[in-house]
Amino acid sequence: MPQPLTHPDRLLPADSGVRRIARSLLESVQGLPILSPHGHVDAAVIEQNTPFPDPAALLVSPDHYVTRLIHASGVPLGRLRTSADTEPNPREVWREFCKAWPLFDGTASGHWLRDQFQFVFGLSQLPSPESSDLLYDEISAKLQEETFRPRQLFKDFNIEVLATTDDPLDMLESHQALADDPTFHGRVLPTFRPDAYLNIAHPDWAGNVERLIAAAGDGGTGYSAYLTALENRRRYFIDHGAVSADHGVMTPATLKLDAADAARLFDRARSGQAGPRERDAFEAHMLYQMARMSVEDGLVMTIHPGSFRNHHTPTFEAFGADTGHDIPVAVNYTEAIRPLLQDFGTAKDFHLVLFTLDETVFSRELAPLAGFYPSVYLGAPWWFLDAPDAMLRFRSAVTESAGFSRFSGFIDDTRAFCSIPARHEASRRVEASFLARLVAEHRIDEERAFEIMIDTVDTSPRRAFKL
């Protein structure tokens, strides 16, 4: 009988006493469903229930966590991803991945993949040059089975809620079809993500704005039609089940402009005349406007700042966005977010979930903000920080001043559908480990730890994301 690829105590603390507590905490939430209020799975994949094409397309090529580290080891991206010039053979991509497998030791990606190999695909060996073709064939065969269709996996993964991330003009047909389908029991919710309509520096901004106003501006033109169109499209999303609007920004700067100034900047931007300061001011103002709309329509507002997108232009030009070279920068929230919080920080039912790629704001800014403003929730450690040690650093940094109640729950933020259970499982193991330490250090009662465990895994995301 083959050795299992994973250990039942993986990610739990080494100390046997602490581990025992952590195990109990983990067991106590084992039956709870997955709530995934922020991610990047395509709703059409679930709706159309198409089989996944092949191991490379499922597990390697689209996952920038995976391709980036193989690229760093010297393998050209063209051997892993499709570009205008290249269309790598899936079996060859898989071979590159298997050869590169040792690179992933100790990484979050490596952990998630191993969990998938064990629990989704039931593999009995790890990737290696020797096992490559065998594993490819084994997974490929599985992918043809009925039980590996997206809808069955959705059910087997015990997903209750899965939020997607969508363009404001998306008609959300797949979401509608799923909601209308009496045979599908999960909730697949759209998320309003208007970056490409707010960020003037985006190459398609002017065109996007044009299309937006034409589609939903109630016949108007100019700034006020732009606001109306955004409001209308948010309403459309809400009508299709959306609970949140997400904002990926370089900085979380916010600014309140009066309508005339905003309109003037908008017009200058549309005619290409706005300088960098005007663009910054307008974008900060629009982040403020998004909060205003959230206060009015109830969509939870989430902010993901501080990623320098597409750091390496030649790679971007060949392979497009989201190909592994978005690099974080330092972030400051306290002064940047203040104009927004001055006006909406205590607004009734307004929920604002703040994320960061810059750990320094955990204890310095985020916990203090979430520990005062009823609207502010702590976003889970995200992207490069979505890993056991980093999640423990987050917990250690925020809990002592903000407690557990201000947490908005784990988000998997993933395009990789089959990694969802592994990511949530890892998060639960880390939460159990942290709580177990506090129990062992007599900092919280064991009984309360069990309540907090359920709150963290289940109640927090339901509360913060209004699920």
Place this chain on the structure above:
Amino acid sequence: MPQPLTHPDRLLPADSGVRRIARSLLESVQGLPILSPHGHVDAAVIEQNTPFPDPAALLVSPDHYVTRLIHASGVPLGRLRTSADTEPNPREVWREFCKAWPLFDGTASGHWLRDQFQFVFGLSQLPSPESSDLLYDEISAKLQEETFRPRQLFKDFNIEVLATTDDPLDMLESHQALADDPTFHGRVLPTFRPDAYLNIAHPDWAGNVERLIAAAGDGGTGYSAYLTALENRRRYFIDHGAVSADHGVMTPATLKLDAADAARLFDRARSGQAGPRERDAFEAHMLYQMARMSVEDGLVMTIHPGSFRNHHTPTFEAFGADTGHDIPVAVNYTEAIRPLLQDFGTAKDFHLVLFTLDETVFSRELAPLAGFYPSVYLGAPWWFLDAPDAMLRFRSAVTESAGFSRFSGFIDDTRAFCSIPARHEASRRVEASFLARLVAEHRIDEERAFEIMIDTVDTSPRRAFKL
């Protein structure tokens, strides 16, 4: 017999071997008195020995650590604190607190409160909606007893030194009365805190300066009388027992101006003409001047930078300052403090204690500065960082380059008199835990750990604060 509310091993490490060492280290300092060289207790409370009014006024309403987290959970501040419009009923405040008690699990405040419930009030149950009225009555009854008067508690808490924080024009009558009272054996020392006289942006700055010069300017006017008045009031404080001058600033920027330039900026500021840059320059210059005065008169200089005060204007307008929405910002010391250190960094008997709310400067700037300049001492982790994990991060970040000798000792920085023992006890437990780990990892000898433990708890604050 009821369960005690606290565990004897609370905050000690989970590993049994390390815990054993930590316990011994902790026991070795159990008899040592509390030295509190920086805090916000009102000297009049001790002097007049008035009974504490009620549980809410003692433990909830004035404690921004406590009200902020309840506020974040959605309870309006007006149900917890007095404003122009509201005067909440103490028993109702206490009920809100008891209902909110689970919010404090895992927080420093929760830990301190629990310790107080056990060791100051001898309670046998934790706060909850059910226990609320009972606990209120139980604590209220205690507060009427002679043994719960401030002076008896001062003695029972084994406080040797308690520093207050005072306005430069305060006449320090309570301090004087306590010093003159042969029946009172503690030391209650004033601290010179001139922020409202140095910070031009302070709403009362011009009026404060007016009063200062009138009161202590030796009949002069203008900048030189301003300096003279500050020097005179420092002298007055020293004559009343002060050992330190404290400075709460947005940034620790310092600047040496020549007297003519400084005088010109001072005059422009008084007439309301100074622009932002001139204000910044003048304030940086005055921080430099405070160091110059400390070199001359021997007051230890402490700097508490990096708190954005009163972040939420509507709350400030309704409830005033110190109501839970001061939010930290990033701080840089290396270049900011350099002009001061260039001239005074090696001055004889000059002591400069540097604090931070931005953990990033622990290893990057503070340990390197304190590891070279004989004047620079490491301030204890402060405010949001005054908690077990944060204190361990501080120790881990500074010890490897600066050792233990540059520490200035724990400060409780508190308004909450009854929390003082709990805070010092928590600090001692954390110090013992850190040292125990170094012993267990064979990084220091056990014998030396006992010496360092005493040095940390007792010798360091005496040395750094010239007690």
Place this chain on the structure above:
Amino acid sequence: MPQPLTHPDRLLPADSGVRRIARSLLESVQGLPILSPHGHVDAAVIEQNTPFPDPAALLVSPDHYVTRLIHASGVPLGRLRTSADTEPNPREVWREFCKAWPLFDGTASGHWLRDQFQFVFGLSQLPSPESSDLLYDEISAKLQEETFRPRQLFKDFNIEVLATTDDPLDMLESHQALADDPTFHGRVLPTFRPDAYLNIAHPDWAGNVERLIAAAGDGGTGYSAYLTALENRRRYFIDHGAVSADHGVMTPATLKLDAADAARLFDRARSGQAGPRERDAFEAHMLYQMARMSVEDGLVMTIHPGSFRNHHTPTFEAFGADTGHDIPVAVNYTEAIRPLLQDFGTAKDFHLVLFTLDETVFSRELAPLAGFYPSVYLGAPWWFLDAPDAMLRFRSAVTESAGFSRFSGFIDDTRAFCSIPARHEASRRVEASFLARLVAEHRIDEERAFEIMIDTVDTSPRRAFKL
């Protein structure tokens, strides 16, 4: 029989299960040679094989880690170091050091010294006022023995490669002599360090440039001769065994200027007309040029940014540079290094090792950069961060996103020849401790941990530094 000064399990984790794994990992690399690809030992010391003068000159006076902390305790530097005015007696220096010994408890320096006392000098007591003269005599006697000559120690320390740091105009005679000596079996490699020729603010910049162009500019003048001279001297270094070029900069800003603009700025700088912005632009451009040259000639490029040099001018004026008051500042890599990486980030065989004194960039910027760009390697924790807890923080911060393969190996960066084994040993112990924890937490397989241990200690520096 005297107690040994060090414990066999020093720096290993307290938990007995984790420690057992760490011990095995440590043992597995015990025979591996020391590879020291970046440091500050003088090649002439090895070449001429001169006996070390005395204990103070060997262990105290030149080591800024050591003198700084004694200075912070109130001992004037003139009692420890030579200045224009003072020439302290070595035995007195040693007495100061022995008196100050307790300051070093818990510090990296203290740990290294203790290891040297045990393993290099075989002492049987620690420094103290009582043992001072005895230890002085004991060490002095040893220093006279043949076995304590540099070449014998080099062999006994099992050093395979030792890189020095050298001025671009250095003729590298000692390196040449060592390479030519058939009786010497180590590799002593020069490192090209052109800071004083690139940094316009350096007091000798203009003169240095003059000498550089005269020596190696192929008869030309101006900017193009300057580039040629740098290229020629790099070639000379390569011909003498150099594998890397090192750059100590305030910020890692890079910029591509066209040749005409660069030439114009160069001329303005030489004539003293360049303003601060022009100087910054030129220096950023020259860092870009250094990368360009590295791509062409194959020298590994290392960047050590973020140290504010000579913070205390009076000390600098009396005692010179590298005397303990270089203080780190915040660093940002993501945007600063981008122009360089845009053009050379994926260049064939280009190796760029990025260091930092600002821990915040570990997880935020360095791991993400090294996890994508094949050229970027993670520099080891350096200077103030070259200590057990800091090294563990580094590992924890970078491994989860970049894995182990992007590490460039430990560097000792030291002037203190006899501390080299202690520093490498400490690093190996920390690496073993980190890996042991991951094994105990079932995050990597034990078998793989042994492979990674060897990779970290041996293969990584060979690969990253092209040894």
